[in-house]
Structures are given as C-alpha cells and as structure tokens.
Amino acid sequence: MADSAGGHPGTGRSAPPGPGTPREALAATLTGFARTLRAAGVGADHERTQSFLAALGHLDAARERDVYWAGRLTLCAVPGDIPRYDRCFAAYFSGLRPRPDRAATSVTVTRPTALPYGAEPEGTGEAGALPATASRIEVLRHRDVARMSEAERREVGALLALLDGARERRRSRRFRPAARGRLDGRRTVREAVRHGGDPARLLLRAHRDRPRRVVMAVDVSGSMAAYSDTLLRFAHALVRAQPAATEVFSAGTRLTRITAELRHRDPDRAMAACSAAIPDWSGGTRLGEEIKELLRLPDPRGAIVVIASDGWERGPAELLGAQMARLSRTAHRVIWVNPHKGDPEYRPLTAGIRAALPYVSDFVAGHSLAAFEDLAALLAGARARGPEGGGADA
C-alpha cells in the first residue's frame, strides 16, 4: 500500500520525447522503460511489455498512477521485483538517467573458496594436475577438502558432478496402471467398449511414487569458507539430478534462494552465478532466523532438509533450538552436515550445534568426497548409522 508512494516524482509529465506520432512516442517511451527494468533485473521481456501496452489501453496513459499500476501489474513477477520497479519508475519518469542496478552489474566473480592458489597448508605435497588414477582417487576420496590444493579440489569438484543423484521415493497422489490396487474406472470402461460392452476385465491402478523433495541450506559464512564451494558443488549435483525436487539456499546473515543459479549445466558457471547472487559471503550466521525463514519460504513439509553448517551461531542458541524443533516436526527428515565432524577430535560443543542436535535425524560429516558419497546415499534412501544424531525428538 504505502510502499509505492515514496519514490514518485509527483509530476504528471511524460518522459523523454520519442519519434513520430504521439502513439508511437508513447510506445517508444514505455518500451524504453521496460528496457530499463530489464537492466535492473526485472524480467520485463517483450511479451510482458506487450501486456503492459495492452493494459494501458484500458487506462489513462496521461495519468502517472495508471502508468505505474499498469506496469507493475504486467511487468513484475515476484515480490522482489517491486522495489526495483519503484526505483526504476521514479528514475525513468522523472527524466533522470536510470541508475545501473547494483544486483545486475556488481558481478565480481571472486569465489571465496578456502585458500588462495599456492598457499597450501602443510601436508599437501603434490601440486598441479596429476593423472586421476584409481588409487589416487581413492586417496583423494578420504582427504579433507580444506587441506587440498586448488588442483585437487578441482578434481574433487569434477567427481562431485558425477555423483549419483538417486533420491528416496515417496508416494504421490497420482496414479499409474498397476497389477494390484484400486479400480481404474476409465480404463475399465475403455476396455469394456472394446469387448462389446462387457466389463470382463477390471483394470486397476495404484499410486505412483515420486522423488522426495530436498531442501538444502548451505552456510556460506566465514567459518565455513573452506567448505562452502565444495558444498555448493554438491548442491549443484543434487539440483542437476532432480531439478524439480530440489531447493537450495545459501545461509549467511540472510537466506538466499540459489536454486535457479544452480540449474546451469556447467558447474563452474553455476558457481559463478551463485557468487553473484549471494550477498553475504563470509559474514556471520544467524541460523535460527534463517531456519525460521526456511519454514516459511519453501514449505519443508514432507521434504528432507539438509543443513550444511558448522553451527557457529551468532544469534541466540535458544532461537535456533526452537526453530529446529519446529523444523523437525514439519520436515520428513532433518540432516545436519558438519564438515568438522570428519575430524576425529571433533566434539559438538558450540552452543548452536548443541541446541540443534536433539532435533536432527542424521548428523554427518561433509569434509571429503567419501563423506559426500555417504550423504548422497542417505538422500537416496539409505538409513542412518550415526549414533550422535539420536533422531529422537518429542
């Protein structure tokens, strides 16, 4: 209601002069406006622009408010478009040169992955691309990605892309023909007609099954920097395998949906798109708030929720605990992936992880290729073995 009023110039005059008749001039002005919106990241394509012009045909094009609403109703598609639209509208129709949009132009594709090239910690002797022999891969499988060289990590990334994306199944409400099940009236009648009207054979149907949805949140805060790239690559493999049944979010100081970015076929391009989309790399984490948001946003009902984080929670631990409790009641299963768990010395001592653990069905490591393979098997329907998780909640 009040959101749109702010940015308005208040003048009713139309914008920059165009060529030809007033009608053409108007169309030129409005398509120019749509172009400005596209530059600002609003999906105002040709088809939508046509709708915009058609809508304005039913309204008063000389009235600024009518132009505003006709555009907003036809050119915007998600709530996030609306503030951008307001900004562009104010700028464009007050005759200013539209500001280049921040989100669209500041694509500095620097991935904050672990360590800069060449600064390998001790214990990583080999450098450069070595041939991927079976025994080398076997060694690589169990190594902690945080202690790898850039080349090795790239190799693991390539192997992650090949990960089996099989998914646990759940019963769908839809039906398929089956040998056992309920009566399928439609097919039975069809069959009866074919045989002269006698429903001699009763055909049956049963529920189909579908892949169970996975909702994954990847912590991209500073303390997870060594692992977030690998985790996102794992998420990419999940999205590629089951595009319709996977949602991925980055979790830093806020939750950002990155599923669309991860749909790129090429892992590196997907990572670049993520870098551009995630506004809070290497900040802190407010997991409690984010899980709350997660509960509201993608509706985790019936889904497997994967939270990849070390549990260094900046917000209050009680909030995290309370939200995890809700999550465990709503989701089908909650899996917590903590890369540090791969360390035999690791004990879940941080307040965040202690608050969360009682509500987690599986608590697994995510530090090496082998750990990711285990996680993938878990998502494919394997049962948990970890004793720490305890799976119990009230």
Next chain:
Amino acid sequence: MPDIDSPATLAELLDHHDYLADEGLATAAYLAVRMGRPLFLEGEAGVGKTELAKTLAAILGAPLIRLQCYEGLDAAQALYDWDFARQLLHLKAAEAAGAADAGALEGEIYDRRFLIARPLLRALETQPSVLLVDEVDRADDEFEAFLLEVLSDFTITIPELGTISAVTPPVVVVTSNRTREVHDALKRRCLYHWLEHPGFDLEVAILLRRLPGCTERLASDVARAAGRLRAADLVKPPGIAETLDWAEALLTLGAAELNPDLAAVTLGAVLKYREDQETVRARRLLAAPAAPVRDSSDGTRGRG
C-alpha cells in the same frame, strides 16, 4: 453485469459489497475483468485474496467456481472425469438390448452426458463466472502445466469428445501464499499483484464495515494491536481475516475496547500457534495500553 469503466468505479462497487480495496488492487481487478486476463494474487495468508474473488463474483452477478489446490491434484479432479459407473450401466443396457457395434457404442459412451465437469471445465461452460484457483502453490508442477493450458486459450481438449472452449472467458483469480515459486510461464499469462497487509486506516475501516456493532475505539485498538503483532516477527503474523475474528470475539464478549485482560483471553482468535502466543506473553506485547505503532514491518517481509 454492471458497467465497469474505470478502476475507481470498480473500487466503488467493491466498496458496496463491503470489500475495501486500495488503488492498486482495484486497478488489478479492473484490468483482469477488462483484459480477460487471469489475476495472480500473491501475499501472506489472510490478506483478502480469496475474498476478492468472492466479491467480484457478487458484483458481476456470476457464480463463483472454486478450485482448491493440493498436492497431487490431477486432471480428473480439476478438469473433468468420466462417470464410469453410468458408462458401465449404459454398456450393460446396450448389451441386453442386443447392440453389438463397438464403434456406435463408443460414440454413445463418450458423450457429454457421461462427463462430470470439475471446476475448470465448469468455469468454461458457465457464463459468466468467476473462477478462483486457490493456493496454486500447494499444487505440484504437473498441475501447473495443464492449468497453463486452460488459462492460455480457455479451452479444454478431451481426447474422446473434442475441444470445449469458453465463449466468454471467466474472470480468473489465482492466489498463492508463496510457499513455492510458481512457474514463470504461468505468471506471464497473468496480471501480477502482491497484496500487503492493510495499513492502519484501511484496517480500521474494514473492521467498522464488516462488524456492525464495532465501535471506532475497539476497531482502532484491535488494528493497532494487530500492527504490533505483525511487527513482532511471529511464525504466523495475523492477516485481516484473523483481525476480524479477533474483533468479533471481543464483540461477543461485550468489549468496547481492548485491554490486556481481554487480549489475554481472546488471543487464540488471532494467534494460532502456541509459539506465537508464548512470544506475545513473554514479551508482554499486548500488556501495555496500545501505543501508536509504525507500519514498518510490511515492506521488509516476503522478499525472496
């Protein structure tokens, strides 16, 4: 059908039917009616999305046909189904009468009278009508595909029967609570409107309009408290539907104003989650006499 020639006229008509719409929503509904385009309404639960469709139906004097979406909703539930029990009966009867020609039988069986029209087909066949596709985000992507087909050219193709199309397309309102992102292809067929919680003045006006016994004092108390609850970051911030319930509950108790005691006993009318009730009690959000509240929460919520 009344003559609707501008958003302002429509706003007035909505007002006559006790639905108070702001300029944006009135323009959205006006364009939906005039352009024959579906209106895609998104917003938190309880901001009046469904109610708009009902009111539009009342204004246009058209029946409201409602399709409530859920996971697994399929063509047999949304479009049409064959009444196979009657079809079988007909087959048996034909057999008894000695008819044997399979081709003729098939023609008889797949006739319009054996077709059960589900909401989408019914909306195309009823003129005029208002079609409400409620909570489309709850349905799955397979449903979106055939909804898109229907909303693109307002026709339904039945393999056994042929194509059924609407002479005048129904007015369509599609609502979503945004628990899931709906496919862009569907959205681009529609006019898109994001519906916010009403501001303080509008909410008071709605309360007074909808509840005849409500005093201005009670209405502004309730609206102010609701604004405060919405700013409190709850699991489920109350929508206008909850505010109405709450005011009605207070009225039933004979209240003329909202005080902490009354708020405590009627809290269940406005907050439906135990966590939220606890938060409100712990932070004593409704304990103090209602102070003016700023409408600051609305703009920040719901951005993906």
